[in-house]
Amino acid sequence: MAFSQKSQSDKSFSRQDENGAGSSQDVQVPRSLQRVVLDDKIAKLVPILLFKYQQKELITKEEMLHNVDEDYKELFPQIFREACKCMRLGCGIDVREIDPPGHIYALIPVLGLTYHGMLGDEEIIPKIDLLIVILTVIFMKGNRASEEDMWQVMTVREMLPQWKRFLVWEPWKFITEDLVQKQYVKYHQVPNSDPARYEFLWGPRAHAETSKMKILQHLAMICRRDPRSYTHLYEEALREEQAHV
Incomplete structure (x- = not known):
């Protein structure tokens, strides 16, 4: 994920949306900038989700949209989808909707890692x-x-x-x-x-x-494999799981 701060190009993209289509050259500019804008918004949303996870708090769609920027409401579904993917694959945390009418989400630790003491900096x-x-x-x-x-x-x-x-x-x-x-x-x-x-x-x-099983399942998901295909690792992780039952 590319992390970039809100720039003049970001503002130009928003202004172009407001003004509507212009010349063919004008139309091409926001398209070329869309990936940059998306990455910028995702980079803003992920730390907020991590903070909520650390604080064991829920988060609403309204709160997320406010932090991303109301001007990008139409792009929010894509921003949210990619931020959730980053949270799942990069951090081992699922973003799950627990109240659809209220658009309220919980941060679920798939790997169990708390990261306490690590959060709060840009790295x-x-x-x-x-x-x-x-x-x-x-x-x-x-x-x-x-x-x-x-x-x-x-x-x-x-x-x-x-x-x-x-x-x-x-x-x-x-x-x-x-x-x-x-x-x-x-x-x-x-x-x-x-x-x-x-x-x-x-x-x-x-x-x-x-646990070893959680780590193995995470690896298998990233590699798009069945955890059992890692035969020896799976057997070891399973023995550990059974020993703790």
Whole structure:
């Protein structure tokens, strides 16, 4: 998702809607800007949804539309649909309508992760995305991942266009210090390794808030696969689920 602030082009798009169609060139301008406008509005709506999730509050369509901008009421269904997709795939949170007549929505934690202590800054989306990826990689690597595994994750992420502006927050420090402090991740030296090697494991907070099955189902949804197609991972996640019954 591209994150861009409201600009003069945004205003031009709104003004063009109000004035109606002009010359053929005038008509083409708002079309070319529509993706930029949509991304801008989605970027405004997602943090609001995350804040509501953290505060355990409901949100109404009216409130969302007010924050997006009443001028874009006709585009709101698309903005809302893509924001919900971002919340589901990127944050593991479902936006569910619980009162259709009142257009009232609840934020449901599909993964169970609370993100308490992480919300409130402009880098929250890539941070949440990275946390989910890290927990997934650790699980897929036999419940422990090496530093090399994490550097590979970072290399792939840094190639994504939407990540480039967020690299100022030092992802490696976020992984090895912030997530460790928040107890989502353990980061320690491999016993008896010489020269010293370090590895990552799920922290107590990750075990308390989510499960291997939830992480696997999330991965399968993103990859459009049946969780059972990851045979060994599914069997391990299922054993964990049965052990906690």
